[in-house]
Amino acid sequence: MANDIVYEGDMPRQAKKRSGELPFGHASYHAGYSTVKDPRTGPNIGPQNLDIDTVPDRYELYLLGEGEKKVTFEQETRVPHAALFTFNKEDHTLGNLLRDKLSRSEHVLFAAYQVPHPLFAVFKLRVQTDGEIAPKDAVIQACNELVQELQSLDQEFTKEWELKKIADTANA
Amino acid sequence: MAGYDDYTNGYHDASSSGPRINIRDHNEKTIDFVLSNTTLSLANSLRRTMLAEIPTLAIDLVEIETNTSVLADEFLAHRMGLLPLSTRGVEETLYTRDCDCDEFCDNCSAILRLHVANRTLDQNLKVFARDLVVERIDGSAVHDPRPRNDAGLVLDQNELPPRAFPIIMDPAGEGPLICKLRKGQEIRLRCIVKKGIAKEHAKWAPTAAIGFEYDPHNKLRHTTLWYEGDDAKAEWPESKNRDWEEPEQEGQRFDYNAEPDQFFINLEGTGVMHPDQVFHAGISTLQLKLGQVIQQLQGLTVEGKEIGGGAAGGDGAFTPPAEPMAVDMGGGTAYGSGTAYGGGGRTPGYGQTTAYGGTTPAYGGGGGAGGQGTAYGGQTPAYGAGSGSAYGAGMGGATPYGQRPGY
Ligand SMILES: [Zn+2]
Numbered sequence: 001m002a003n004d005i006v007y008e009g010d011m012p013r014q015a016k017k018r019s020g021e022l023p024f025g026h027a028s029y030h031a032g033y034s035t036v037k038d039p040r041t042g043p044n045i046g047p048q049n050l051d052i053d054t055v056p057d058r059y060e061l062y063l064l065g066e067g068e069k070k071v072t073f074e075q076e077t078r079v080p081h082a083a084l085f086t087f088n089k090e091d092h093t094l095g096n097l098l099r100d101k102l103s104r105s106e107h108v109l110f111a112a113y114q115v116p117h118p119l120f121a122v123f124k125l126r127v128q129t130d131g132e133i134a135p136k137d138a139v140i141q142a143c144n145e146l147v148q149e150l151q152s153l154d155q156e157f158t159k160e161w162e163l164k165k166i167a168d169t170a171n172a
Numbered sequence: 173m174a175g176y177d178d179y180t181n182g183y184h185d186a187s188s189s190g191p192r193i194n195i196r197d198h199n200e201k202t203i204d205f206v207l208s209n210t211t212l213s214l215a216n217s218l219r220r221t222m223l224a225e226i227p228t229l230a231i232d233l234v235e236i237e238t239n240t241s242v243l244a245d246e247f248l249a250h251r252m253g254l255l256p257l258s259t260r261g262v263e264e265t266l267y268t269r270d271c272d273c274d275e276f277c278d279n280c281s282a283i284l285r286l287h288v289a290n291r292t293l294d295q296n297l298k299v300f301a302r303d304l305v306v307e308r309i310d311g312s313a314v315h316d317p318r319p320r321n322d323a324g325l326v327l328d329q330n331e332l333p334p335r336a337f338p339i340i341m342d343p344a345g346e347g348p349l350i351c352k353l354r355k356g357q358e359i360r361l362r363c364i365v366k367k368g369i370a371k372e373h374a375k376w377a378p379t380a381a382i383g384f385e386y387d388p389h390n391k392l393r394h395t396t397l398w399y400e401g402d403d404a405k406a407e408w409p410e411s412k413n414r415d416w417e418e419p420e421q422e423g424q425r426f427d428y429n430a431e432p433d434q435f436f437i438n439l440e441g442t443g444v445m446h447p448d449q450v451f452h453a454g455i456s457t458l459q460l461k462l463g464q465v466i467q468q469l470q471g472l473t474v475e476g477k478e479i480g481g482g483a484a485g486g487d488g489a490f491t492p493p494a495e496p497m498a499v500d501m502g503g504g505t506a507y508g509s510g511t512a513y514g515g516g517g518r519t520p521g522y523g524q525t526t527a528y529g530g531t532t533p534a535y536g537g538g539g540g541a542g543g544q545g546t547a548y549g550g551q552t553p554a555y556g557a558g559s560g561s562a563y564g565a566g567m568g569g570a571t572p573y574g575q576r577p578g579y
Binding site for chain 1: 190191192193194195198205207210211212213214216217218220221224225269369371372373448451452455456458459461462463464465466468469470472474475476
């Protein structure tokens with residue numbers, strides 16, 4: 001194999017291109033038929049579906065995979081009233097929002113989240129309560145409070161916006 | 173419950189709890205406001221949602237029938253993808269992945285056609301977004317109800333064009349420049365518009381930028397200012413928001429428990445929806461996200477097992493709570509009840525058949541260029557085999573490059 005390679009400057013190259021083989025250096029990219037199914041366009045068909053598998057599909061950031069759940073959790077065995085939640089296809093937008101809301105609850109002793117790896121659209125949330133309320137219910141309550149808070153923000157904005165428009169027409 | 177105050181019946185005035193808004197300035201593209209009495213986490217999550225997760229419409233596939241312009245097919249496709257298109261009726265539009273059609277249909281897409289040729293002009297002919305013709309899958313044109321005069325469309329920036337029509341905001345009424353054609357050059361393409369979010373590709377972003385500042389005097393020390401001389405203050409320009417908060421007092425003790433509670437937000441849209449709609453859409457997108465979590469968790473036991481073998485679950489069924497009180501400011505939000513957006517039967521985008529009329533005023537507008545004739549340079553099937561080929565609109569976009577749904 002080493003005999004086949006001619007070095008030109010920094011770039012190792014194959015001396016003779018044998019048909020059906022990729023040039024040296026391209027070999028690490030698996031060029032072949034895509035095995036990835038695009039949920040928007042249906043299955044791939046035909047040889048035009050040449051794909052480089054090293055690039056993750058962007059929709060994997062927000063679309064749940066087959067059978068994947070938005071959120072699962074496991075109770076912690078060593079600590080009472082503690083659970084570790086795994087959120088799929090979510091990021092800091094939800095992670096930090098929930099963490100902050102939970103840490104303001106009187107029954108929550110501990111709330112923290114992490115994104116274990118930036119290339120995977122997953123975050124983990126650990127919640128420990130005082131036992132008055134289960135960690136699961138603390139998260140549900142946090143979500144409900146946030147939905148309400150956003151709802152009142154929506155109304156506040158509408159009110160201010162309409163007032164602004166009335167003021168504008170009065171000035172015009 | 174935070175944010176909802178029973179005593180004031182949910183209605184917030186200066187003395188009550190719940191987020192407050194003070195709109196400082198606005199125009200057809202931008203709103204500048206101060207958000208207060210809320211948390212940094214909520215303000216920031218809302219900012220992130222408005223940037224990346226509001227559904228809009230953009231060109232996703234470009235089928236090139238003829239392209240003898242100087243721009244390569246991929247280049248042109250990328251430019252097409254970035255054109256701002258009206259999001260009116262986007263709620264009624266399905267994602268293609270959720271649609272029961274085979275490839276795409278009127279329920280999950282819109283078609284924009286572009287055919288411009290420079291046959292006689294010695295100068296370059298400019299191709300603008302206004303030259304795009306909106307049609308249905310079957311090829312029939314979508315009626316544009318907006319008034320026209322001799323100069324073209326009479327534009328009203330207070331009202332969004334029908335679904336998937338290009339956004340035109342310049343005084344000349346041309347829209348963005350797509351390319352230029354020398355004599356003898358021609359482009360003929362079919363673009364497929366799809367619903368998507370900016371997390372997948374930035375072309376789906378309804379926002380151009382969101383300015384976000386808090387604590388302009390850096391009293392909380394969330395920022396460490398770089399300085400090279402003796403005084404950071406002398407080297408840094410002061411924020412225009414400094415007048416909205418009290419500066420730090422000399423000799424004041426640092427408050428370790430202080431939290432930011434006032435956020436200066438400058439929301440600049442791209443024009444695909446009005447900036448107030450961006451705000452409302454951001455809120456409902458975030459609510460939907462939280463709703464999905466509630467729904468999923470309610471289907472689990474305290475131990476984390478599924479109740480009754482997965483009776484719950486599934487997404488999208490969650491609806492934000494009904495308004496706990498009547499906003500007496502006339503007719504509810506932009507969303508939903510028949511204002512500006514979608515709502516009340518004002519979306520002629522699709523469904524109704526209206527003939528576009530024999531002459532197509534949209535193209536050939538550039539003086540002597542129009543006409544349907546034959547393609548210069550024969551049938552140049554752009555790329556690949558067969559009759560033309562599909563290109564992903566938008567670099568690294570959602571899209572098939574030559575039929576391939578990869579990226
Ligand atoms: Zn469809």
